[in-house]
Amino acid sequence: MSNTVEKWGIFELTLSGPSEGNPFLDINLNARFRYKNKEVFVEGFYDGNGTYKVRFMPDSEGEWSFVTSSNCSRLNGIEGKFICIPPSKNNHGPVRVVNTYHFAYEDGTPYYPIGTTCYAWIHQGEDLERQTLETLKKSPFNKLRMCIFPKHYEFNKNEPVYYPFEGSIEKGWDFTRFNIAFFKHLEQRIKDLQELNIEADLILFHPYDRWGFSNMGQEADDRYLRYIIARLSAFRNVWWSLANEYDIMKSKTLLDWERFAQIIVENDPYQHLRSIHNCRNIYDFTKPWVTHCSIQRVDWYKTAENTDLWREMYKKPVVIDECAYEGNIHRGWGSITAEEMVRRFWEGYVRGGYVGHGETYIHPEDILWWSKGGKLYGKSPERIAFLRKIIEEGPPYGINPIKMDTDIPCGGIENKYYIFYLGFNQPVYRIFRMPSGIKFKVDIIDTWNMTTEEVPGIFEGTFRIDLPGRPYIAIRMKAIEG
């Protein structure tokens, strides 16, 4: 029945109001939601054709009431109630930071970001967008970096199906009037991702633009942000990425980014995860509004190997959203091998962070996954799926780097769980010096060939483990309980 809403689902109030003038500018609407002593203040939005909406994501089961307020009397003082019921099976709530460096859904279920990137996938039309969703469904990915605005860049010259504002290329854009069709479509895609248990890491601004959306001016930027928050923040799988490559957006200053962050902090009632992605210079992630690091590698060679350093610097989860892409285009960032991609994923994982994927293989119709979605052609996704399985078999809220050797990285939980990663090293054995008095079972993991083999026996103290003498091997040790 319509006045029940599942926990972390969306309660949507639809109202009729004026359509004359410019409702986007003229009418304000908000609502106060109450649950026992708790009160949440939510902004509504104009949804075209005289329709106004208020969306709300309840986080407590039981009865909620609300009352609207508006400068338009038809929309003001409207009251109502609904019952928040338990969440359905795959609904674990929004993702939060836990244990300083890791993530979990709000219900406590661990969440390990295994991200990929399809910057402009929602601007490609129904057929390709469906194909992207099909591909994602079979993939290991549970987070998707995606731009709200269309993208202009090499391999990305097509016009989008929808534009975010009313107007046209010929006549120009009216930044005071949002294009409702654009936002309904965007919401559908966020819902589609939610059904696949994929977090939508929404990029709010980016520099790759020929339409003027990267340079609308402060007033239009801020209005756009408020509108986005009013429409989208009730979706539990939304993350806010202020920018892709903030540092090459010439029309924005650090003050702009900080103002945007404040607008989000003040207007998103649910405090979804927030970050900002760099090109050359990592943002100051010590800023209180930043929930996690969203890093583009700043060195061509040493990428995920810096994870533990960044953890120490920022004391926040480290997500390396761009470590370069598996592919074969003419750019250094878009032509690493699958081997190198998988190696970076593992380096990031054992150092207590999370690495993201992207793919840029040349395509006869320029359908490159990193931008348009479509199909995946590379060899890394199945290895990333294998890693995801290993991660999920590990300690519930992720692992932290443990200094065991100077020459290879190790992550885990002290005395309980250790995972060593050998990368491009190919030793035929290693000596391990484990904490004494603890018995371990040892597995040899071939991260490339995707095999896990238990070493017969139980190990304690200092011992030697024979290894296959190939690169890309990990060694996992689990303490035997009791």
Add this chain to the structure above:
Amino acid sequence: MSNTVEKWGIFELTLSGPSEGNPFLDINLNARFRYKNKEVFVEGFYDGNGTYKVRFMPDSEGEWSFVTSSNCSRLNGIEGKFICIPPSKNNHGPVRVVNTYHFAYEDGTPYYPIGTTCYAWIHQGEDLERQTLETLKKSPFNKLRMCIFPKHYEFNKNEPVYYPFEGSIEKGWDFTRFNIAFFKHLEQRIKDLQELNIEADLILFHPYDRWGFSNMGQEADDRYLRYIIARLSAFRNVWWSLANEYDIMKSKTLLDWERFAQIIVENDPYQHLRSIHNCRNIYDFTKPWVTHCSIQRVDWYKTAENTDLWREMYKKPVVIDECAYEGNIHRGWGSITAEEMVRRFWEGYVRGGYVGHGETYIHPEDILWWSKGGKLYGKSPERIAFLRKIIEEGPPYGINPIKMDTDIPCGGIENKYYIFYLGFNQPVYRIFRMPSGIKFKVDIIDTWNMTTEEVPGIFEGTFRIDLPGRPYIAIRMKAIEG
């Protein structure tokens, strides 16, 4: 005839003198060599059994004269002459620094160091030492890092054939009496290398010791250095490496290393190349006595990629003598793949430096090349030979880094010669933006499969080159003359 010596050959004066007492301490002997207005002062040494020698490497063709001086009247005031004749075919003189970052033999022939490491090869007995020389003969290497003292370390537990001092393990060593057999054998090995056109990069001190040679005290250290210089500096293929891993030799301070450097600067009449090799902390290579950087990688991931940075820091040739070793032992530094080794060689080369090789494959009798010599089993040496050919085909005194792209390194000589290296990138094409008005021939070099293929046509300005889409590709461009 005996009173002719080829240029950069060795003139050796042998004298009879006292053998009673301790001639090493009691007798001093030196000689002044004269050529026209030039005078060179050289120390002699005691060679056992009442024999004294003065060795001298003339660097000018024509008549030289000499006169000895000694505190022993039998050795004092001895005069003589010899004729210095042109050098033989493979004798190009000692190696010198040219063009700040590169090397050449004294006669102007370019020298590109392609080094390898066999730390303790001279302590393995005739059979294995002969085998090492046979292997070197067929190898691309023209520089060998080797310790004077024997080595105690894992895979290195055997006693040496000769000890540098009189005495024994049981009775202890007399640091005031050198073991002549040891030094004659060492000299033979330096001569053997010279015949193979291999520079002997002699490591004077090192920490891997169970005999006490790393901790003899200041007086014995300095006497040992003087003796080494008197005996060996007339060999044109000698380089002085003050230490392997100076920074983990607990018994030596920075003052010791600086004093050793001064002793060498003051006593080596020929000013052979001088450096000092680190473990964790690179030595201050801005010191005037340092002729070139001899680096052990200070990061497990980014090694030769720092070459251009080190060039800028030190303004001297950068030789990365240890970038890790191809092999499969249990250490990170001793288990990189051949692919990674070759990649590091190329990264160093295109950035205007030189990378060194070593090999550490497990062996049933613990004969690992890096320490004992013997045979090479790896896949990198033939690729290094291929690189050596590429280097030798290039500009005569090496190349310097040229900033052409931000994402891949390039080295060359501006407007004349460019070599781009793609490393682990696998693009199917690249766009090149070359200086306008210059016509280029373009070769695609597969550094792993060792092929060079000319791209048909002549290229100018900005152009696209199709590539094989595999890793480890280099692109060479040569300007067409006239």
